[in-house]
Amino acid sequence: MRIYLDHNATTPLRDEVVDAMVAVLRHGYGNPSSSHREGAAARRRVDDAREQVAEALGAAPGEITFTAGATEANNAVLQALCAEPDRGRHLVTTRAEHPSVLEPAAYLETRGFEVTWLPVDAEGLLDPQAVAAAVREDTALVSVLWANNETGVVQPMEAIAQLVKERGALLHVDATQAVGKWPVDVGRVPVDLLACSAHKLNGPKGVGCLFARQDVAVPPLLRGGPQEKGLRGGTENTSGVAGFGAACELARRELPERMERYAALRDRLWEGIRAKVSGVRRNGSAANCLPNTLNVELADTAGEVLLQALDLEGVAASAGAACHSGSITPSHVLSAMGRTPDEARGSLRLSVGHGVDEMQIDRAIELLAELVPRVRGAGVE
Ligand SMILES: Cc1ncc(COP(=O)(O)O)c(C=O)c1O
Incomplete structure (x- = not known):
């Protein structure tokens, strides 16, 4: 799945x-x-x-x-x-x-x-x-x-x-x-x-x-x-x-219900990550945020390595840094917010939407709890 x-x-x-x-x-x-x-x-x-x-x-x-x-x-x-x-x-x-x-x-x-x-x-x-x-x-x-x-x-x-x-x-x-x-x-x-x-x-x-x-x-x-x-x-x-x-x-018809459902899934994801993964913090204002988006910074973690590991286990997400021809370019958005290149590199964007359910969120949390400690430190100078 x-x-x-x-x-x-x-x-x-x-x-x-x-x-x-x-x-x-x-x-x-x-x-x-x-x-x-x-x-x-x-x-x-x-x-x-x-x-x-x-x-x-x-x-x-x-x-x-x-x-x-x-x-x-x-x-x-x-x-x-x-x-x-x-x-x-x-x-x-x-x-x-x-x-x-x-x-x-x-x-x-x-x-x-x-x-x-x-x-x-x-x-x-x-x-x-x-x-x-x-x-x-x-x-x-x-x-x-x-x-x-x-x-x-x-x-x-x-x-x-x-x-x-x-x-x-x-x-x-x-x-x-x-x-x-x-x-x-x-x-x-x-x-x-x-x-x-x-x-x-x-x-x-x-x-x-x-x-x-x-x-x-x-x-x-x-x-x-x-x-x-x-x-x-x-x-x-x-x-x-x-x-x-x-x-x-x-x-137009579904917006209020969509906002509520997405926010519940996103909050479940954040609470789960916060409870099970150490060294995490949220990027961006939590009070002024799209209901479907969670951007988390994972200390001492190479986001691109974590993304690959997640993908192999069945989870598609996105990172705070792009890899072009072997060099890492930190996100200009996170840089504009004052994040260092390493902090941006360790950031992960998780965005929910139609078709995502609670079981999937719980599985994603489990995988992050398992993969982050394994990946942590790898590829980070
Ligand atoms: C904020 C924002 N603006 C513009 C675009 C570009 O949209 P499109 O893929 O339709 O050209 C995107 C898509 O990535 C976006 O997220």
């Missing part, structure tokens, strides 16, 4: 999602831009999905542009929007962003933009006042991650959005990890732009969206066709979009 505790990396598809996609793949093959019946049916399917996605986010359907995922949406906002000549040349973002924001921001820096890289505290939290204080006359955009993919830390987005709005700047939010696990309502939280991705909420890979509030003029993300009101040229990924819609509908 495999125990999949890596739902922040990607999630399994729900049956309802597969059914919606297969129906389109088998019968809804029309091109939504065609004027015949097949085309009209495909257009309706895309429009229905747009409504499902919009409803899950508290948005209007016209504010949703389908993309090939959150990386595309984040890049589009940072690169296309910031390239507009009437925008300032200053960007505000944080040191704990996902690479799909970090790297476009760093690229803009090489192209003459000034970037204010805001710090997070030891718990991974941003100070909303500091975000607002970084806004200047020439600030083109403020871009902030709602919930962190590595630690699950959830930023005080309502306060950040209010303050940034008062300062008159445009706010983009990467909500990829929040949607489906946390209440995301753009009707309540005044963000201007927001990116998310279907595969993090039991939908398919390669599809996501950009929400842009009605009064925010977004330049075309991809030129070359009338699709998505000319904002993103290219024939729509109709089956992917249908799957995304179905996933959003499920997320």
Whole structure:
């Protein structure tokens, strides 16, 4: 039996999602831009999905542009929007962003933009006042991650959005990890732009969206066709979009129950680890955390060795450091929180989701209690 505790990396598809996609793949093959019946049916399917996605986010359907995922949406906002000549040349973002924001921001820096890289505290939290204080006359955009993919830390987005709005700047939010696990309502939280991705909420890979509030003029993300009101040229990924819609509908209906169930599993996992494994501490604010995410630091442990041992025993998880060509790169998120390279290396991300049950959690705890002492010290200088 495999125990999949890596739902922040990607999630399994729900049956309802597969059914919606297969129906389109088998019968809804029309091109939504065609004027015949097949085309009209495909257009309706895309429009229905747009409504499902919009409803899950508290948005209007016209504010949703389908993309090939959150990386595309984040890049589009940072690169296309910031390239507009009437925008300032200053960007505000944080040191704990996902690479799909970090790297476009760093690229803009090489192209003459000034970037204010805001710090997070030891718990991974941003100070909303500091975000607002970084806004200047020439600030083109403020871009902030709602919930962190590595630690699950959830930023005080309502306060950040209010303050940034008062300062008159445009706010983009990467909500990829929040949607489906946390209440995301753009009707309540005044963000201007927001990116998310279907595969993090039991939908398919390669599809996501950009929400842009009605009064925010977004330049075309991809030129070359009338699709998505000319904002993103290219024939729509109709089956992917249908799957995304179905996933959003499920997320909207199930959110309160999901949050409760995930939190119970995550807390059971943490309590079990704390009771049975020595030298552990939790990374990130426990009070401001996605219900499904647990990031733990295991002292004197090479995370990559532990991950392999866990994988062999049937558990899929993720580490706080990446191994590239034999060298270990500590997580930039944990580094931004003040963790040393060794502490980051010994950190493990465990993220629960659909299909995980208490028996699996108990087995994972047992395995960690057995494997950590065995691995401890190995590969750590
Ligand atoms: C916070 C965050 N932003 C963006 C992305 C990228 O999403 P996608 O895989 O849809 O490009 C991810 C996925 O890893 C993520 O966790």
